[in-house]
Amino acid sequence: NAGVTQTPKFRILKIGQSMTLQCTQDMNHNYMYWYRQDPGMGLKLIYYSVGAGITDKGEVPNGYNVSRSTTEDFPLRLELAAPSQTSVYFCASSYPVSNQPQHFGDGTRLSIL
Amino acid sequence: AQTVTQSQPEMSVQEAETVTLSCTYDTSESDYYLFWYKQPPSRQMILVIRQEAYKQQNATENRFSVNFQKAAKSFSLKISDSQLGDAAMYFCAYRSASDRGSSGDKLTFGTGTRLAVRP
Incomplete structure (x- = not known):
């Protein structure tokens, strides 16, 4: 039972490079989310999706883009990496049932140098 | 917008003792959910316990229990019989129960x- 799978686990980028963080879930969850966690801080929402073809901005969307072409996949793209995007990124998913919790992936540690 | 405040950056407890972690939140909504997540050094986010705001009874999960004070907007976590494996970061999180169809179930x-945890 894989749950939420994120790849890669670690990555170092140079300033200005682009990359895509992959997220896939096998629980048939409608809702999916991307969060970032800066050192010593809580998680902040970047983007979320309530279903295939539907995405919306969270609290800190600048510098990121997302797409949701299937229920399973929710990739996060950084177009022009900046040092301020150095963080740990978490993908999560949940059922659209009121008391169900979000299930998190193991995170991607991204460093921009 | 809702905010969640954890005023204790660090806490320490002796193994087998009890510790309480504090959490307060600010919201104008009456229906919502509250969660405690544990993040060990492995970086995983593990759900510890959840509370529905409409329930007066405090949630419990084995050694973990909450003290939910809706009027005071307080949601503390009590860990009894602390174990070495309880050492971790603990996050309090809020989720609205309204307007879920278009706004999802975002956590703050x-x-x-x-x-x-001291041995």
Whole structure:
């Protein structure tokens, strides 16, 4: 039972490079989310999706883009990496049932140098 | 917008003792959910316990229990019989129960409390 799978686990980028963080879930969850966690801080929402073809901005969307072409996949793209995007990124998913919790992936540690 | 505040950046407890982690939140909504997540050094986010705001009874999960004070907007976590494996960051999180269809079930997190367990 894989749950939420994120790849890669670690990555170092140079300033200005682009990359895509992959997220896939096998629980048939409608809702999916991307969060970032800066050192010593809580998680902040970047983007979320309530279903295939539907995405919306969270609290800190600048510098990121997302797409949701299937229920399973929710990739996060950084177009022009900046040092301020150095963080740990978490993908999560949940059922659209009121008391169900979000299930998190193991995170991607991204460093921009 | 909702905010979640964890005023204790670090806490320490002796193994087998009890510790309480504090969390307060600010909201104008009457229906919502509250969660405590544990993040060990492995970086995983593990659900510890959840509370529905409409329930007066405090949630419990084995050694973990909450003290939910809706009027005071307080949601503290009590860990009884602390174990070495309880050492981790603990995050309090809020989720609205309204307008879920278009806004999803977004979580608002506090900044966390790092719990150390002394052997």
